Amino acid sequence: MTQVQQKPLLIKLGGAVLENNQALTNLFSALTEYLAIQQRPLLLVHGGGVIVEDVLKKMNIKSEKKNGLRITPFDQIPYVAGALAGTSNKLLMAKALQAGLSAVGLSLADGFSCSVKQMDPDLGAVGICSPNNPALINSLLAGGFLPVISSIAIGEDGNLYNVNADQAAIAICELVGAELVFLSDVDGVWDAQKKVIPELNTQLADTLIAEDVIQDGMAVKVKAALQAAEQLGYVMLASWKNPENLVSLLAGKAVGTKVIK
Numbered sequence: 412m413t414q415v416q417q418k419p420l421l422i423k424l425g426g427a428v429l430e431n432n433q434a435l436t437n438l439f440s441a442l443t444e445y446l447a448i449q450q451r452p453l454l455l456v457h458g459g460g461v462i463v464e465d466v467l468k469k470m471n472i473k474s475e476k477k478n479g480l481r482i483t484p485f486d487q488i489p490y491v492a493g494a495l496a497g498t499s500n501k502l503l504m505a506k507a508l509q510a511g512l513s514a515v516g517l518s519l520a521d522g523f524s525c526s527v528k529q530m531d532p533d534l535g536a537v538g539i540c541s542p543n544n545p546a547l548i549n550s551l552l553a554g555g556f557l558p559v560i561s562s563i564a565i566g567e568d569g570n571l572y573n574v575n576a577d578q579a580a581i582a583i584c585e586l587v588g589a590e591l592v593f594l595s596d597v598d599g600v601w602d603a604q605k606k607v608i609p610e611l612n613t614q615l616a617d618t619l620i621a622e623d624v625i626q627d628g629m630a631v632k633v634k635a636a637l638q639a640a641e642q643l644g645y646v647m648l649a650s651w652k653n654p655e656n657l658v659s660l661l662a663g664k665a666v667g668t669k670v671i672k
């Protein structure tokens with residue numbers, strides 16, 4: 412088994428990409444090219460909010476969010492886990508395998524990579540996760556595999572928990588000491604005029620969140636990015652929509668929003 416030498420790259424992939432087959436194909440083709448040149452350990456943490464919505468709608472369940480987090484009653488967690496650790500994870504696995512990448516589908520619980528606690532009783536089965544044991548993921552990276560990690564966790568109480576995928580990404584990032592890139596359905600964090608903010612620090616982020624310019628899922632993402640930037644110095648936030656952006660981003664060029672501490 413080869414040793415992990417380069418700092419791993421962790422890409423957090425927003426779930427909306429799962430509804431865009433062409434974007435997914437472009438993304439995996441850009442990643443395959445990048446890996447052929449860089450030979451750098453890569454791992455993915457993915458969302459799938461759109462697939463969760465879809466499944467719950469088919470079950471005639473109306474789902475609501477509070478401050479960007481899905482209220483997940485315990486009796487709905489089987490559907491949510493199926494949508495995230497099942498459908499979303501396996502759709503991404505299929506694309507990765509088609510692109511020739513040796514992907515391995517995991518949840519936050521596999522190898523006890525992350526531990527989880529209930530976040531707030533009002534949110535039900537929503538968890539906040541912390542890094543725990545890096546051994547499984549590090550051995551997969553050292554073996555040249557691509558871990559594809561969903562944001563479903565298992566608590567000490569034996570219950571399944573739904574973790575926001577941006578928060579899951581920062582726990583995995585801390586776990587393996589990775590560089591972090593968030594890829595979403597928008598080209599970066601917008602200001603009040605919907606122009607991408609090239610650089611965002613805590614002070615500006617707090618102001619824009621208080622003014623409701625940064626809302627919902629983006630507010631959760633920006634807070635997670637600021638937390639990760641504490642350790643990493645900065646975190647990039649860009650879109651999965653333009654493959655040329657991704658190529659530039661992976662080459663270290665500034666595209667999207669750079670979140671700094």
Ligand SMILES: Nc1ncnc2c1ncn2[C@@H]1O[C@H](COP(=O)(O)OP(=O)(O)O)[C@@H](O)[C@H]1O
Nearest residue numbers: 425426595596597599600601624625626628629
């Ligand atoms: N200031 C903002 N800049 C960019 N996007 C924003 C902003 N405020 C709210 N959003 C919304 O946040 C969404 C991205 O967050 P989210 O849906 O959670 O992404 P992902 O699924 O990629 O994690 C965008 O599609 C956009 O509608």
Ligand SMILES: CC(=O)N[C@@H](CCC(=O)OP(=O)(O)O)C(=O)O
Nearest residue numbers: 425426458459460480481575576
């Ligand atoms: C607690 C919570 O909000 N969990 C999220 C997990 C999926 C996710 O974060 O998906 P995206 O990255 O595609 O938004 C949810 O149920 O939608």
